[in-house]
Amino acid sequence: MGPLQGEGERAAEGTVSPGWGSSGNRGLAYTDPFGLWPPETHDVLILHALRGIASAQDIAAIQHASRSFDVRTQLPGQSYLHSMRDPGQSTASATQERNHFVATTLTQARELEASGDHAGALKAFGEATHPEVDRTSPAHTDAQGNPRLWVPVPGRIGAHSREESGRPSRDAVQQSDRLLQSAYNFVFGGP
Numbered sequence: 667m668g669p670l671q672g673e674g675e676r677a678a679e680g681t682v683s684p685g686w687g688s689s690g691n692r693g694l695a696y697t698d699p700f701g702l703w704p705p706e707t708h709d710v711l712i713l714h715a716l717r718g719i720a721s722a723q724d725i726a727a728i729q730h731a732s733r734s735f736d737v738r739t740q741l742p743g744q745s746y747l748h749s750m751r752d753p754g755q756s757t758a759s760a761t762q763e764r765n766h767f768v769a770t771t772l773t774q775a776r777e778l779e780a781s782g783d784h785a786g787a788l789k790a791f792g793e794a795t796h797p798e799v800d801r802t803s804p805a806h807t808d809a810q811g812n813p814r815l816w817v818p819v820p821g822r823i824g825a826h827s828r829e830e831s832g833r834p835s836r837d838a839v840q841q842s843d844r845l846l847q848s849a850y851n852f853v854f855g856g857p
Contacts, residue, residue, distance in 0.1 A: 705733045707834060708729065708732050708736070708796070708799050709732075709733075711799050711802070711839065711843075711846070712725060712728055712729050712732065712795075712799070712846060713725055713729075714839060715843040715845075715847055715850075716846060716847070716850060720854075727788040727789070728788055728792040729792065731789040731790075731793055732793070732795065732799070735747075735792065735793040735796045736748075746760045746761075746764045747797055748796070748800045748806060749764055749798075749800040749801040749803070749813050750806050750813045750814055750815070750816040751813040751815055752815075752816065753815065757813055760813040761812070764797050767794070767797065768794050768795070768797060771790055771793055771794035772790075772791070772794045772795075772849055772852055774790050774794075775787045775788075775790035775791045775794060776852060776853045778790055779854055787853060791849065791853050791854075794849065795846055798849065799842055799845070799846070801841075801845070802845070803838065804835075
């Protein structure tokens with residue numbers, strides 16, 4: 667059984683339900699026309715990492731913020747927001763831009779939480795961690811963690827979609843758990 671088997675049913679307890687639990691261990695049947703982990707995969711990875719740490723309502727708000735961010739950041743020059751790089755951009759530059767965005771936005775989320783704006787903090791957290799979850803996708807980064815090149819051409823989109831249409835590996839789930847839990851503890855406090 668995969669590391670996320672049964673997550674669909676648990677997600678239905680207050681968050682988006684991607685239906686993995688009823689997949690008969692066949693994995694996901696989703697496609698990814700924009701070259702990102704499908705929204706359902708983001709939802710389940712967020713749930714997996716934060717269940718028992720954050721409330722179901724907070725997890726749903728984070729999932730919504732991540733999905734909304736994904737839709738708004740598909741323009742040229744925004745590949746680093748998905749842990750990828752643009753044509754002509756070095757891996758070092760894309761990594762630096764991503765890391766700067768994540769750190770700056772997590773700091774903003776922490777400040778919003780400290781000022782009492784919990785909803786704003788959750789939104790900023792969902793946006794800041796979207797590239798972190800994308801970072802766990804082998805279609806976004808290579809084996810060394812370097813951002814892959816994003817060239818939005820029809821043939822490439824289909825290949826990218828096929829790379830991401832399956833269930834995340836155990837390593838991807840564990841990496842996503844570490845990244846999301848660390849970020850959550852930074853923003854909202856924790857053990």
